[in-house]
Amino acid sequence: MNAKLESIIAEAKRNWQSEQNSGRIRIRVTRDTSSLARGADETIAKLQGAIDSKKLTADLGVTGSWGFCWMEPCVTVRSAAGTHTILYGNVTPDRAGEFIEAIAAGRDFPELAIGVVEGNATADIPLLSDHPFMKGQVRRLMANIGTTDPESIEHYLAHDGYAGFGKALEMDAEAIVKEMLDSGLGGRAGAGFPTGRKWDFLRTATASPRYLVCNADEGDPGAWVNRVLLEGDPHLIVEGLLIASLATHADEAYIYIRYEYPIAFARMQKAVEQAREKGLVGKNILGSGKDFEIVVFFGAGAYVCGAETGLMSSIDGYRGMPRIKPPFPAQAGLWNKPTNVNNVESYANAPMIMRNGAQWWSSVSDAKEKGTKMFTFSGSVNWAGCVEVPFGPSIGTVVDQWCGGMREGRVLKGFQPGGPLSGVCAANRNLTLTLDPYRELGLFLGGGGIVFFDQFTCVLDMCKFFLAFCEDESCARCTTCRGGTQRAVEIMRRIQAGGGRDSDFTNLQTLVTTMVWSNCFHGQFAMTTIKTALKAFPDEWQEHIVEKKCRAGVCEALESGLQPVRRVEPEEALALAGS
Amino acid sequence: MTVEPGVEELRELVAEFQPNRGHVMPALHKVQEKYGFIPRPAFEVIARQLNSTPALIFGAATFYSDYRLHAPPETEIAWCCGPACRVLGGQRVLDAIQDELGIGFDEHTEGDRLGLHVGQCNGTCHEAPQVWVNGKVRGNLTPESARELVRELKAAGE
Ligand SMILES: Cc1cc2nc3c(=O)[nH]c(=O)nc-3n(C[C@H](O)[C@H](O)[C@H](O)COP(=O)(O)O)c2cc1C
Ligand code: FES
Numbered sequence: 001m002n003a004k005l006e007s008i009i010a011e012a013k014r015n016w017q018s019e020q021n022s023g024r025i026r027i028r029v030t031r032d033t034s035s036l037a038r039g040a041d042e043t044i045a046k047l048q049g050a051i052d053s054k055k056l057t058a059d060l061g062v063t064g065s066w067g068f069c070w071m072e073p074c075v076t077v078r079s080a081a082g083t084h085t086i087l088y089g090n091v092t093p094d095r096a097g098e099f100i101e102a103i104a105a106g107r108d109f110p111e112l113a114i115g116v117v118e119g120n121a122t123a124d125i126p127l128l129s130d131h132p133f134m135k136g137q138v139r140r141l142m143a144n145i146g147t148t149d150p151e152s153i154e155h156y157l158a159h160d161g162y163a164g165f166g167k168a169l170e171m172d173a174e175a176i177v178k179e180m181l182d183s184g185l186g187g188r189a190g191a192g193f194p195t196g197r198k199w200d201f202l203r204t205a206t207a208s209p210r211y212l213v214c215n216a217d218e219g220d221p222g223a224w225v226n227r228v229l230l231e232g233d234p235h236l237i238v239e240g241l242l243i244a245s246l247a248t249h250a251d252e253a254y255i256y257i258r259y260e261y262p263i264a265f266a267r268m269q270k271a272v273e274q275a276r277e278k279g280l281v282g283k284n285i286l287g288s289g290k291d292f293e294i295v296v297f298f299g300a301g302a303y304v305c306g307a308e309t310g311l312m313s314s315i316d317g318y319r320g321m322p323r324i325k326p327p328f329p330a331q332a333g334l335w336n337k338p339t340n341v342n343n344v345e346s347y348a349n350a351p352m353i354m355r356n357g358a359q360w361w362s363s364v365s366d367a368k369e370k371g372t373k374m375f376t377f378s379g380s381v382n383w384a385g386c387v388e389v390p391f392g393p394s395i396g397t398v399v400d401q402w403c404g405g406m407r408e409g410r411v412l413k414g415f416q417p418g419g420p421l422s423g424v425c426a427a428n429r430n431l432t433l434t435l436d437p438y439r440e441l442g443l444f445l446g447g448g449g450i451v452f453f454d455q456f457t458c459v460l461d462m463c464k465f466f467l468a469f470c471e472d473e474s475c476a477r478c479t480t481c482r483g484g485t486q487r488a489v490e491i492m493r494r495i496q497a498g499g500g501r502d503s504d505f506t507n508l509q510t511l512v513t514t515m516v517w518s519n520c521f522h523g524q525f526a527m528t529t530i531k532t533a534l535k536a537f538p539d540e541w542q543e544h545i546v547e548k549k550c551r552a553g554v555c556e557a558l559e560s561g562l563q564p565v566r567r568v569e570p571e572e573a574l575a576l577a578g579s
Numbered sequence: 580m581t582v583e584p585g586v587e588e589l590r591e592l593v594a595e596f597q598p599n600r601g602h603v604m605p606a607l608h609k610v611q612e613k614y615g616f617i618p619r620p621a622f623e624v625i626a627r628q629l630n631s632t633p634a635l636i637f638g639a640a641t642f643y644s645d646y647r648l649h650a651p652p653e654t655e656i657a658w659c660c661g662p663a664c665r666v667l668g669g670q671r672v673l674d675a676i677q678d679e680l681g682i683g684f685d686e687h688t689e690g691d692r693l694g695l696h697v698g699q700c701n702g703t704c705h706e707a708p709q710v711w712v713n714g715k716v717r718g719n720l721t722p723e724s725a726r727e728l729v730r731e732l733k734a735a736g737e
Contacts, residue, residue, distance in 0.1 A: 037715075037718065213609050222662050222702075222704060224704075297601065301725070316601060317636075318635070318638075321642075378705070379662065380667070384704045466662075481611045554670075
């Protein structure tokens with residue numbers, strides 16, 4: 001490996017080791033958007049206050065999110081001897097006092113314990129790996145998160161950070177692309193297009209300069225997997241981009257972060273600066289003669305800027321309107337130069353593939369889709385958190401195991417697999433987290449945000465909501481999309497107000513068949529929610545339009561028919577949704 | 580009333596930005612960060628700095644929901660329109676807030692004290708249904724607790 005890189009990694013490891021052996025209690029609090037929403041900063045202030053006043057030989061630090069988002073702030077406490085580490089949850093400011101009392105007295109605090117991270121289980125506290133939320137998870141992308149300080153390049157280096165880049169430095173571009181292709185990594189934004197093939201398009205492009213774009217626009221409401229990475233381990237993304245730059249001969253990268261993620265923006269900026277200080281970004285990287293720049297770019301609130309061509313016109317300073325492809329970004333992207341666009345999670349896998357090899361990387365599951373994928377779950381379930389799992393588990397497992405079941409009194413009625421363009425599905429516990437079953441149903445398993453709903457959710461109200469979202473976020477270039485989404489919202493509002501007509505089925509069908517003519521996926525797939533909901537929940541449309549009833553009791557102008565959802569057998573649901 | 584900044588001051592603020600380098604949004608962000616919104620003269624100043632036209636800069640700015648053309652209220656309530664919030668009763672929370680405030684989206688109460696804005700999900704869905712009060716999450720709302728919150732905010736300014 002590059003001698004300079006080898007020495008900075010070795011030094012970081014030594015520092016990490018001596019930190020570990022400091023003989024001090026180590027307290028680490030998650031500090032990300034989710035934990036700040038639940039009072040992390042006040043918790044941190046209280047813990048620090050108590051450490052100072054009690055003169056505890058302890059140091060306090062921060063980490064990214066373990067994924068137990070509904071139990072933030074999470075805190076790990078590592079014993080002075082380093083033999084015993086426990087993860088606690090719900091260490092909210094009002095509990096911080098009694099919590100630190102116990103720690104200061106040398107006791108555990110079982111009441112808030114989630115599990116033992118290091119050492120043996122105790123009588124009161126089981127191992128973290130036995131927690132239902134952790135079972136079945138394989139944490140690779142999230143391996144550092146919870147352990148390292150996201151604002152420390154030293155911590156990242158100490159965990160073999162940038163070693164994947166070190167390997168890539170010794171390979172030629174073609175060999176890196178081959179390794180990526182062999183791994184079978186598919187684009188994590190949802191389409192699953194092989195990342196290695198995209199990289200090869202850019203590698204073989206002829207013009208220069210050439211650009212990389214890291215799509216951190218994560219616009220699907222209910223998805224925050226990219227945020228967990230950006231806030232929790234930003235150097236993983238820098239390293240991914242560095243590897244991609246070697247594979248594609250790229251000169252500069254733009255990381256486009258949505259406006260709703262200010263902490264992610266600040267951490268990515270800091271990470272890039274730290275990498276620059278170490279000689280990993282900028283001119284003549286590590287003495288290799290290679291130059292590479294990274295710009296961290298802040299969006300301003302526009303869903304279509306997640307679409308790659310919209311994103312590029314946004315960086316360019318124009319309205320963020322997607323355009324017709326071809327030309328594809330690899331032919332004419334940023335400033336009409338060859339460009340490669342990938343999702344955050346796609347780039348973040350590159351360091352894993354380089355460090356451990358394609359074989360290791362792809363061996364984790366039997367599914368056709370290789371590697372692990374991060375998902376966030378929310379809605380009518382008990383736990384709203386973030387997991388990393390191999391592709392393939394069933395929705396039943398997701399709900400029972402990783403979501404802690406449905407909230408009290410709520411029955412699973414259906415779910416949205418991946419954002420406003422992805423459609424809705426009837427409750428089917430057998431569907432797996434893989435791409436094909438959704439495609440077959442006319443849906444998409446998108447970027448990782450799955451939202452569950454129950455009998456109190458009106459399917460038509462959901463359709464109205466998602467169409468209104470698509471209307472608001474339409475770039476307005478295509479008549480089919482601009483006018484079509486408006487028309488769909490009008491029709492939905494009228495139905496919900498009691499003015500449904502038989503002809504509405506045809507009206508909606510017309511929109512389904514014409515909006516697909518829009519230029520970009522936004523317009524093409526805006527009607528997916530209605531299209532799939534018509535198939536999956538035919539009775540509910542009939543009730544609203546013909547009988548003027550809303551079984552969920554949401555549409556106030558209609559007769560409320562709150563009644564138990566019909567139990568749909570899995571095979572039947574599949575047939576319904578697929579017919 | 581807010582006083583519009585002078586052209587000189589704006590020029591200095593955006594002096595670092597260059598044409599054709601993807602600097603339109605960073606320049607707009609910098610102006611908004613300073614004034615809380617993009618004052619009218621800024622469009623002309625940025626256009627000149629970036630070798631562009633005010634129409635193009637204005638067109639770009641108004642494409643996004645988070646560039647503001649008017650001074651923000653003292654306290655902004657951003658209501659999450661996301662799906663998890665909706666599934667858990669967000670619409671009724673909004674109805675209660677609007678009823679209590681007597682204003683619609685992007686309107687302000689008397690003296691620009693309180694304002695209402697549509698917020699997008701940022702992945703704190705575990706607090707659903709929620710609003711952000713000047714960026715800080717107030718979650719697990721019911722129509723009643725949302726009314727209570729609005730009354731509290733109204734009282735705080737009196
Ligand atoms: C309306 C719309 C919104 C999108 N939003 C995102 C997004 O937020 N993040 C993302 O990575 N891709 C998004 N995409 C997909 C991108 O266009 C692009 O395909 C993706 O970034 C490619 O990454 P991958 O190959 O690594 O999966 C969106 C597409 C459309 C049409
Ligand atoms: S849906 Fe409101 S925070 Fe996610």
